[in-house]
Amino acid sequence: MPPSIHPVDLIAALREKSLTPAIVFLTSRRACDEAMEAFDHARTVLPPERQEAIATALERVIAQYPSIAEHPLIPTVQRIGVAAHHAGHLPSWKIAIEELMRQGCLDAVFATTTLAAGVDFPARTVVITQSSIRKARDFMDLTIGEVQQIAGRAGRRGKDYVGFAVVTPSPYIDLHVLTKGFTGNPEAIDSQFTISYPMVLNLLKAHPHEQIQAILAKSFAQFQLNQRANVLEGKLDVLHTQMEPFGPRVCTDWITQWHTFDQARRQKPHRHQTARHESPEVTARFHFMTPGRVVGLNKGRGIVLRQYRSKGQKSPMVTVLRAGGAITESPAGTVTDVFDRLFECAEQQGYPWCTSESFDELLYQLTELPTRLPLLPILVSKESDLIPDAIVQSLGDFPCPSCSSRPACQKDYLVASRLRQEQQRHIKSIQALRTSLWHRFQERIDVLQKFGYLSPASHLTDDGEWARLIRIDHSLLITELIRAEAFAGADPAVLTGVMASIAHDDDRPGAFPRVSTGLSSLLGQVRKLAESLSPYEDPPLLRADIAAVAERWVSDPGLTWIGLCRSTTMAEGDIYRLLARTLEFLSQLHTLRATHPGLADSASRAIDLIRRGVLEELP
């Protein structure tokens, strides 16, 4: 049996049961194109009146978007009433297919799951052939929300009594993901708030520094952080009640008193060195290496399962879950990064230090972590909370040995100190939850001050005033390039090339035209600068081949769209998106006309040159 149904058979089966029109979701653009090719030799063709209906409908779209008049797929679509719709196509072609579908001219469309939400593109049936999709260069299971979004296209209001979602298997399918998706509740939305440089500049332009924290507090991110903090506060209340029996005794803080005494008593002979060599950083960060925390180690990342102090040296240690399920013990000092990512971790005494469910979950989370994670901003306090030497040395002065409360203290100490530790951990977490956005904002301020966009008093400098208008990805690189006068004398084509290489974030390989020497040397400069900025901003891919495609379109106004497409293996839709995105970047440069008239002028000429042919068709 073949691993999946042949496209021609699939459509035949759907037609036979009157399940058309249908949208068939396939894993890749390639799969969609191959499915279309499979119809080259199919014998079933549409009756002439349906072929005519398609031709008429297409003519109307072509009148508006002439670029698709010669589209190579038109004959196939007309003959068989089936089409493909994916990101490799021009927007105008996609509009044409959507229009044909709306008018009921087509029986089926092969599409990828990128078929955007909100596009009015309904059908009687959707066919699902996969349970995972490519996201950020990796395959991920479809979420419940995604399955329902896909299934949501089945059943047209007013045209169908019922809609159908048909699963047909392919070798990568996990049926459970789909059944869960059909029957489950969609996932909750989680805030993805990040603080960018332009955000900081624009906020500080409009509001004094001291008002910013209140503005950040209005974010959904803070709303959700508060929800988590509230849960912890609830737990804190419970702990508070549990702590009641352990209130002040003969000493107000008997727990610390007993702890110190007990330690000193036990370790008197070899005078322990309670982490005396610990740097303040390690101490500060150790507080955050709590169970569930993602940390970076010399080799790869891991999730903390527990923290403790080693038996002999009392050095801070963490037990870390590593990729592949290994559990390692590491000194806290070897942790290179503490990330701003904390997972639920149901702790448990004894190996593996958390419940097995938690273990599975964490292990899964670990594999699913994005490559880049924000670091947790940790303030290092200079004072250390070590037990002062003096206390240890003056063991003789302890009141404990003869105290009346000694038996009670001795008995309760373990429980009480565990409760108190938990309390302190919660208090720290709550504090972190309530202030983390503000810390991140501060970090950004530090960088902007260092580069001179902000004065030491956090006012916008002259450079900051114009830099706040650049509100796109890689804004720091772009503003630094402008300050370095990298674009001085760059003609519109070279400027376009550089902006395209900054804007493009896809690493799909391909064959491309050659890049001019002028552009090539400027790109070298950009690359160097991007690298030097990498501690502050992730560098873009800066592909010279991509830059060359955009450069050619601008440098040769006689070049036709077809000519440009022929010069590269990039799909038409990708070239279109590249140029559209480059236009957006260039128009941001154009907003700098007051301070950088030369650059703005060059950008505006580039914009005019890009906008021709296909690029002119859509607003």
Next chain:
Amino acid sequence: MTTDELQQLLAQQPIAVLHRLARGRVHRHFRAGKRRLIELLLQHSSQNLAGLESDLQALIGERQAQPQSTPAPARQTAPRHPAPPPNRRPHRTHEPESTEPSVSLAAWLEGLGVPSPQPFVPDPWQVEALAGLAETDVVVSVPTGSGKTYVAVEAARRAMDENRTVIYTSPLKALSNTKFTEFSKIFGSDRVGILTGDRQDNSQAPILIMTTEILRNLLYDAAGGEIDVRLDTLGLVILDESQYLADPERGVVWEETIIFCPSQAKLLLLSASIGNPQDIADWLTSIRPSPCRLVRHSKRTVPLRAGYLHPNGKLTPLFRTAGIPYGHPGQLHPEAKRLFLEYEEDTLPSGRPRR
């Protein structure tokens, strides 16, 4: 257990079990077919086969313990029978729902067809959303294809009747273009404008369509002191597809837009079904001048049925019931279950049937 025995046991598991086992063991396991996955699992655990085995046993145990969520239970012992005909009661004690006969294909396909044209009557939730907007911000969370556009159009109409301007945003340029065409048809092209990253058409029109990023930038410019009369007369901001709030890269733009949305303008958030719409509404309530109204429902207007199409062309219902058994992913149709197990077995390239 020897490696061979373990391999056999692995081969008998549905692919879902293997994927769960592979989490954290095999990088990018979703790319691997069943056989390759087994190879990779064994390879990875060659030093610790016992660990792999015990995890596997645990998973098998777990799936047997909760047959509800089991699309394809492990069956190292169960011999394969053809599925019982739908009208006979199968003797599975652990599946309480199996006392109900499974739906037949004919019944599943029943009702297929085109309804006769009906006059347009707004749905109750649409009326509710519009009524809410007369007073305050509204969050709408309803399934895809329910008719959110109608709410947007009517709300825009009412705002314009009060001489207020309207901004409609969508996450994608392509969507903005579609809405531009659609709104121009409804309101007349002189009353609708569009702003994109590099172009402005009719940018002083009472209804402006733009991507959410552009609106965010307008709001920043206004906060920075630039005068924008359009924002002074702004009566309504519609954020379509606002489930994009959860987008890892762009979600922040929705937050910025909502935080800086002028307080005299009403906010209308239109979203596909999401898990925590109440949180979104509570958030808006906490930062906006008046308490936000939440309009939500999860029932699809056109009911959905799920089916399974075998590569040999055989079609069967996917679930025991014609409709979707919400909350019960394990209620697979016996025929679909049988065919899918067969599929998994056959797609093992080694191909030896194990019966």
